[in-house]
Amino acid sequence: MEAKLHYHPLIRHLLSTTDISEDNVRLLLELPIVEQDVGKGHTIVAEGDRPSRCCLILEGFTCRSRVLADGARQIVAFHVPGDLPDLQSLHLKRMDHSLTTLSPARLAFIPHEALRGLLRANHDLAESLWRRTLIDAAILREWVTSIGRKLARARIAHILCELTVRTAAVEVGNDTRIALPVTQNELADALGLTIVSVNRHLQEFRREGLLELRHRTLTIYDWSKLRHIAEFDSDYLHFTRPPDAVSVLLGERR
Amino acid sequence: MEAKLHYHPLIRHLLSTTDISEDNVRLLLELPIVEQDVGKGHTIVAEGDRPSRCCLILEGFTCRSRVLADGARQIVAFHVPGDLPDLQSLHLKRMDHSLTTLSPARLAFIPHEALRGLLRANHDLAESLWRRTLIDAAILREWVTSIGRKLARARIAHILCELTVRTAAVEVGNDTRIALPVTQNELADALGLTIVSVNRHLQEFRREGLLELRHRTLTIYDWSKLRHIAEFDSDYLHFTRPPDAVSVLLGERR
DNA sequence: CGCGTGGTTGAACTCTGTCAAACGAGGTGG
DNA sequence: CCACCTCGTTTGACAGAGTTCAACCACGCG
Known part of the structure; x- marks a missing residue:
């Protein structure tokens, strides 16, 4: 497990984009996580949902998208292994877009309640995840441009x-x-x-x-x-x- | 001061978009804030800057924008009174875009250090401001669409x-x-x-x-x-x- | 009253969209 | 093993939304 942890996509991901310590990532992974394999085109959470857990991508690609009245679709983000694509659902109750898989994927789910408890106790970790969501926003600015x-x-x-x-x-x-x-x-x-x-x-x-x-x-x-x-x-x-x-x-x- | 606080744009703003308590907003406003009046077209922070304080808009409009190699400009956000347009700078050191005024404006500046200290002590407040930055991201998704x-x-x-x-x-x-x-x-x-x-x-x-x-x-x-x-x-x-x-x-x- | 910023107009042009059909690789089943 | 299906890619002809360029207007302010 120890050895495997080093290669965990979440660790790689958070180490490259935040100042998080390895110990803190470990705390994240010790939360009651449920893993699940899903096929391509699977809707993880749909627009309008009020999810009670966050999704972590272990393998595969996902995207967040919206569909307009005329049927046109706009993808507003791609997510790669290690990403926490709907971290925002922790603080925005209602999904304003859908999250679907673009390929077969291995997902892990972390209950909001558990995550919220951990973040409340560990301010460094909360800051790291806040930062992650800010990077997602920076990517959106780049897309707009x-x-x-x-x-x-x-x-x-x-x-x-x-x-x-x-x-x-x-x-x-x-x-x-x-x-x-x-x-x-x-x-x-x-x-x-x-x-x-x-x-x-x-x-x-x-x-x-x-x-x-x-x-x-x-x-x-x-x-x-x-x-x-x-x-x-x-x-x-x-x-x-x-x-x-x-x-x-x-x-x-x- | 008490009466005036009720009409403070930040209070109106945070009350309409977060579950923040009025007491907590008050804590924010008790931080060592410096107010400043600036004209239209004023650059508050420029791309590449590493700001050490956050900006609060009291009056006037501002925008965040980027300029491409060919001189074309893309505005990636508008901000109205009550907004905290560069809250992100709290966790993303380097500005990836500029913040400028679109009209004469009255601004207030909150030092990062003081704000960070308050957020560390007050998790509810930290959550409210995190939520604010997530709403900014939601607006960006809408713009992309x-x-x-x-x-x-x-x-x-x-x-x-x-x-x-x-x-x-x-x-x-x-x-x-x-x-x-x-x-x-x-x-x-x-x-x-x-x-x-x-x-x-x-x-x-x-x-x-x-x-x-x-x-x-x-x-x-x-x-x-x-x-x-x-x-x-x-x-x-x-x-x-x-x-x-x-x-x-x-x-x-x- | 003149200047400047911001708004308005016209004509030619072009990038991208639309529509509709064909192609090709991979997988499945008879 | 081939026929067949599906998903994704490729192609061509044509249309159109929005751009470009360049000039002109108008209002508010000093």
């Missing part, structure tokens, strides 16, 4: 940069390859574009030898060019320690 | 609905009139549109007898139609008490 003021090409490049950095357990560079179980349709719904447009720009990227997105795998051949097209600067993700430093910290081989 | 999936007409209607509800001290209805010191240019930068497009749609609204936006005053003649065009539902603002209930609570005449 991207959707509001960038062309489709830059938007697509930007989301790919973001997801790469957020999922990357090791440093990002050329020939980076990550599992990205996201369809072009889902990218379109996140970027305020149509699938047709996303498809055409992705093909252009491919033709330019920049990247390849196939079989749920993203391979980046020219990271610095992609970054430049996207105007991507990872500052808004507010890493306290770069992901590769976390690997070193956890004593992992690379 | 609006910018990503709605036509210009609906987007413009939506932001007008939102600002009306957020500033309204009394209930909203027909012939509602609010001070809105926001130019069409600023609306455009918030909505991911150009000033030309905003202008044309506003004229259309005016021709339809729906509303009028003139001389920094917004007058709404047909609230329910505007709401409908915008697909506006105030749920995402997560009011704990409707603004008019707060008025009653504060013993105000209407």
Whole structure:
């Protein structure tokens, strides 16, 4: 268990984005957690729900989304392993959007009551989780900027940069390859574009030898060019320690 | 002072969006606050800054914005009196955007250190402010949805609905009139549109007898139609008490 | 009365959307 | 092992919302 804890996605995640101590993460994981495996397209919590527990993603991808009157969908966040996608439900009773899986996923649920009790007793931990929700908001600001003021090409490049950095357990560079179980349709719904447009720009990227997105795998051949097209600067993700430093910290081989 | 406190914008604001007690708001206002009057277009904190205090808006409007490489600006939030626009700086050291005034404004500054000390001692207060930042994130999700999936007409209607509800001290209805010191240019930068497009749609609204936006005053003649065009539902603002209930609570005449 | 900020207008242009159909890889069942 | 289904991707022709550029207007303030 001890050894396994070191590789827990939540630990990796909180270590890279907060000043949390390992002991405090351990306290989190000692809460009465229920694990569950669910398939792709599973609705974890729906708009209007009043959840009584928080969800932690152990494996797989999820997204938060809303559906408009005309049936159009807008994805307002992607979540990767280690994320606590609905931490907000701790203080906002009613869900104003849905949380669904984009791939088969392994989830863990932490009861609000238990979490609230722990946070009340441990102010450092409360601050770390507050900080996590603030980073989620920073990502939203970046999305607003991207959707509001960038062309489709830059938007697509930007989301790919973001997801790469957020999922990357090791440093990002050329020939980076990550599992990205996201369809072009889902990218379109996140970027305020149509699938047709996303498809055409992705093909252009491919033709330019920049990247390849196939079989749920993203391979980046020219990271610095992609970054430049996207105007991507990872500052808004507010890493306290770069992901590769976390690997070193956890004593992992690379 | 006692009487004046009742009408303090922060009190009105926190009472309408959190379960905070009046005593706790009072504790906030007893912190060593420095007030300051600034003109329009004043930069309160700039991107890259590491502020050591939080800003409270007493009077006037402010916005948070970012500027892209090509000079385009994206406004990522509007803030009205009573808001604590950079509460996030308490836990995110480096500003990833700028905070500027849209009108002459009266600001109050609360040192981080003092605020952090109070929040550490008073968990209820910490929860209330955490909740406030979560509502800011909910507004951002709404903006992403609006910018990503709605036509210009609906987007413009939506932001007008939102600002009306957020500033309204009394209930909203027909012939509602609010001070809105926001130019069409600023609306455009918030909505991911150009000033030309905003202008044309506003004229259309005016021709339809729906509303009028003139001389920094917004007058709404047909609230329910505007709401409908915008697909506006105030749920995402997560009011704990409707603004008019707060008025009653504060013993105000209407 | 002049200046400046902010609002208004018109014409040409373009990026992205719409619609509709075809393709391809992976999995399933007969 | 092939037919068949499904999900996701690809393609083409066309339409349209919003942009760009550039000029003009109007009101409020010193």
